[in-house]
Amino acid sequence: MRIRVRYFARFRSLVGTSEEELEVPDGIKVRELIEILKERHPVLKNEVFAEDDDLADVNVSRNGSYVSFDEVLRDGDVVALFPPVSGG
Template identity: 90%
Template sequence: MRIKVRYFARYRSLVGKSEEELEVPDGITVRDLIEILKERYPVLKNEVFAEDDDLADVNVSRNGRYVRFDEVLKDGDVIAIFPPVSGG
């Protein structure tokens, strides 16, 4: 199945693009996608997602709404990857 991944803020700089389409296996979860992205872009693994269980430094939306990491993706989904928002 095909999905679109959009990168925002720091992630855009790290991977060197704002978006891409990926062919991924049917039935993968958001966490599986993060693992695919870490393999594709080792800088994410080293700079952002150092620990497999430490996904606190990433927010993920699917088709415009925040999702859990165990949510299953579907063909045609648009996934946005962005850092947590902070402010004061």
């Protein structure tokens, strides 16, 4: 199945593009997609996900709604990666 991944803020700068389309296995979860993205863009592994299970440094939306890392993706989904937001 095909999905589109959109990168925002720091992620866009690190991977050098604002979006890309990927062919991924049917039934893949967001957590598994992130593993694919770390292999595809090693800078994410080194700069963002320094530890194996460190997903605290990313917010993920699917088709415009924030989702958990266990969310199952479907063909045609648009997944967006955002850095955590803080403010005061």
